[in-house]
Amino acid sequence: MKHFKLIFVLAAVIGLSACQSKVEYGDATEVETVNENFGSTDLQAIAAKMVDSMLTFPPVIVMTQNDRPIIFVDKIKNKTSEHIDTESVTDTISNKLLRSGKFRFIDMTKVDSVRKQLDYQNNAGMVDPSTAIKFGRQVGAQYMLYGNLSSIVKQDGSTKDVYYKMTMRLMDLETGLIEWSDEKEIRKVKSKSFLGL
Amino acid sequence: MTKLLSLGLICFTLSGCAYNSVLINYPSQIAPIKQQLASPTPSAKLTELAGEIDTNDGLLYAQEAGRVAQVSGDFESSKTYYQAAIKAYKAFDDRATISASDLTATASSLVLNDNAIPYRGPGYERIMVHQYQAFNYLFSGDAQGALVEVRRSNQLQASEQARYQKSQKSVRAMANGTIDAEMNKLDQATGSVTSSFLNAYSYYTTGLLHELLGEPNDAYIDYRKAAQITPNNQYLQQDLVRLAKQLSMPQYDEFKRRWGDAVLPKNGQGQVVMVVEKGFVPEKQSLTVPFTINGNWQTVSLATYQPHRQAIQPSTIQGLGTVLKAEPIANIDALAINALKEDLPAALVRQAARVYTKSEMTRSVESGSKRRNNEADAAAILMQIFNVVTEQADRRSWLTLPRQAQIARQYIEPGEYQIRLGNSPAAKIDVKPNRATLIWVIETGNQTRFYSIII
Numbered sequence: 009m010k011h012f013k014l015i016f017v018l019a020a021v022i023g024l025s026a027c028q029s030k031v032e033y034g035d036a037t038e039v040e041t042v043n044e045n046f047g048s049t050d051l052q053a054i055a056a057k058m059v060d061s062m063l064t065f066p067p068v069i070v071m072t073q074n075d076r077p078i079i080f081v082d083k084i085k086n087k088t089s090e091h092i093d094t095e096s097v098t099d100t101i102s103n104k105l106l107r108s109g110k111f112r113f114i115d116m117t118k119v120d121s122v123r124k125q126l127d128y129q130n131n132a133g134m135v136d137p138s139t140a141i142k143f144g145r146q147v148g149a150q151y152m153l154y155g156n157l158s159s160i161v162k163q164d165g166s167t168k169d170v171y172y173k174m175t176m177r178l179m180d181l182e183t184g185l186i187e188w189s190d191e192k193e194i195r196k197v198k199s200k201s202f203l204g205l
Numbered sequence: 206m207t208k209l210l211s212l213g214l215i216c217f218t219l220s221g222c223a224y225n226s227v228l229i230n231y232p233s234q235i236a237p238i239k240q241q242l243a244s245p246t247p248s249a250k251l252t253e254l255a256g257e258i259d260t261n262d263g264l265l266y267a268q269e270a271g272r273v274a275q276v277s278g279d280f281e282s283s284k285t286y287y288q289a290a291i292k293a294y295k296a297f298d299d300r301a302t303i304s305a306s307d308l309t310a311t312a313s314s315l316v317l318n319d320n321a322i323p324y325r326g327p328g329y330e331r332i333m334v335h336q337y338q339a340f341n342y343l344f345s346g347d348a349q350g351a352l353v354e355v356r357r358s359n360q361l362q363a364s365e366q367a368r369y370q371k372s373q374k375s376v377r378a379m380a381n382g383t384i385d386a387e388m389n390k391l392d393q394a395t396g397s398v399t400s401s402f403l404n405a406y407s408y409y410t411t412g413l414l415h416e417l418l419g420e421p422n423d424a425y426i427d428y429r430k431a432a433q434i435t436p437n438n439q440y441l442q443q444d445l446v447r448l449a450k451q452l453s454m455p456q457y458d459e460f461k462r463r464w465g466d467a468v469l470p471k472n473g474q475g476q477v478v479m480v481v482e483k484g485f486v487p488e489k490q491s492l493t494v495p496f497t498i499n500g501n502w503q504t505v506s507l508a509t510y511q512p513h514r515q516a517i518q519p520s521t522i523q524g525l526g527t528v529l530k531a532e533p534i535a536n537i538d539a540l541a542i543n544a545l546k547e548d549l550p551a552a553l554v555r556q557a558a559r560v561y562t563k564s565e566m567t568r569s570v571e572s573g574s575k576r577r578n579n580e581a582d583a584a585a586i587l588m589q590i591f592n593v594v595t596e597q598a599d600r601r602s603w604l605t606l607p608r609q610a611q612i613a614r615q616y617i618e619p620g621e622y623q624i625r626l627g628n629s630p631a632a633k634i635d636v637k638p639n640r641a642t643l644i645w646v647i648e649t650g651n652q653t654r655f656y657s658i659i660i
Binding site for chain 1: 298299300303304306350352353356357359360364
């Protein structure tokens with residue numbers, strides 16, 4: 009009976025100590041493998057590959073030699089079976105491209121806010137007309153950056169295989185020619201553990 | 206010592222009785238919610254349901270809550286509930302092959318009943334969660350999100366199909382994409398065999414969303430599968446002919462010969478696509494058989510479905526000029542019955558093991574001397590009462606699902622229409638030129654709800 013008590017107390021202690029939750033800071037670029045879903049590591053890998061590929065592509069080097077071409081980023085079409093924030097992927101890519109100092113960007117997601125602001129400056133009667141920014145003075149984009157993210161998921165028994173493919177293209181809006189294109193593939197395999205909770 | 210141990214075991218398992226359906230059968234818990242769905246304000250009970258999502262049967266309650274919110278038109282909160290259900294399904298997927306929690310659940314099911322095992326829905330329920338989630342995304346204006354859910358259902362549909370492919374010839378034929386005429390004849394006589402395994406409604410919905418959201422080729426694939434399961438639905442046949450023509454598919458001539466040529470819209474016409482859901486899927490009943498082992502009373506309880514059900518009449522839709530008659534695409538009750546059939550062998554094994562455990566438990570508390578002298582043995586009587594009371598059939602299933610789904614489709618001049626389903630009050634819908642108006646009609650008891658969106 010005495011042993012029983014001891015075991016019980018031990019079990020209770022172990023059980024309770026496991027209930028303590030804790031918070032830690034981690035490295036944002038650390039490889040993340042919490043589950044097989046699209047995660048930060050995939051996003052970073054895609055962005056790094058795309059930016060690297062674009063900046064080292066010879067015609068793009070020529071294009072950016074004397075000029076900083078203006079690009080607008082179209083949405084990346086999510087064709088996977090996961091709800092993925094593709095805007096976040098394009099944000100990272102455009103950030104890196106912009107930081108390279110070789111391109112300039114137009115943000116199409118903010119057009120409505122800009123229009124509202126210009127409308128206020130020009131029509132509200134509150135702003136000194138000499139300082140108000142006029143309509144129709146913005147610069148048009150020369151290139152469009154767009155892409156597709158697709159996935160193939162296969163599952164059989166305890167193995168799940170997820171394959172992602174991100175394709176990105178840069179189109180010259182004047183000629184309609186694709187100036188650059190590349191893809192990044194990612195494969196993840198998840199196997200279920202045999203024993204567990 | 207054995208007495209002490211078994212008493213301890215009982216106390217331990219009874220403390221686990223915070224499980225909902227262990228002692229109170231599930232259909233009676235959901236009955237008031239179904240009643241409310243038949244009234245104009247169904248969401249009153251929603252918080253109660255949502256409170257159960259953290260419990261053992263969380264998956265089931267999340268499904269019910271998602272459906273109740275959706276039926277009452279609250280697509281945003283329905284989305285959250287279904288997400289909880291999807292998360293629960295994923296947790297089951299990720300669970301280890303031999304898992305400690307599964308073993309514990311099975312062990313307590315041996316002492317109590319099958320309701321102690323956390324609910325793990327059948328394949329068709331899981332697909333329907335994604336299908337309904339796709340509707341949630343679509344009706345809250347996120348077409349891309351809807352397509353993600355459609356793709357998820359496609360994946361699950363494929364794995365369900367693979368599961369039956371080995372045993373069922375008709376499912377194999379489906380993989381080949383053939384809609385064979387023999388099958389057609391058989392179905393007219395007996396009702397489709399495949400339709401009790403696979404859900405034509407999900408195939409049709411995924412196809413429909415693919416089509417409406419600009420992926421006609423994917424739609425064609427899903428429609429063909431739906432047609433294999435439910436070959437006699439004219440609207441579906443017409444969809445296939447039309448898509449085969451538009452996409453110049455090689456099957457076009459064959460489809461045209463069998464079902465007539467495609468009806469295409471006149472210039473400037475809009476389209477009305479109706480999905481009608483009727484009634485509630487039937488509840489599982491319990492079949493209880495009492496008997497004695499060594500003079501001690503015991504019972505076995507198994508879940509079953511009542512055999513004779515009234516057929517559902519096709520709905521008539523008025524207010525679109527001509528009277529439109531919807532045609533059934535899938536009977537959810539057939540799927541439910543089949544899911545139970547598949548579950549039965551395992552349930553019987555557990556039942557046998559439980560009968561043995563319970564009779565051993567009674568014997569262990571029984572006092573031999575009292576039995577010999579024919580005296581009342583309080584412990585043994587208590588144990589028998591415990592055994593009989595805890596023996597409850599596993600009657601859990603997603604009960605707010607419709608019993609039957611019907612579809613209808615028509616090209617129509619643009620404008621405003623007042624439509625009615627049978628004798629329901631009229632609902633206003635808009636039809637725009639060259640656009641499709643998707644109307645989702647849910648009939649629950651005396652209440653008919655219309656949701657429409659122009660795509």
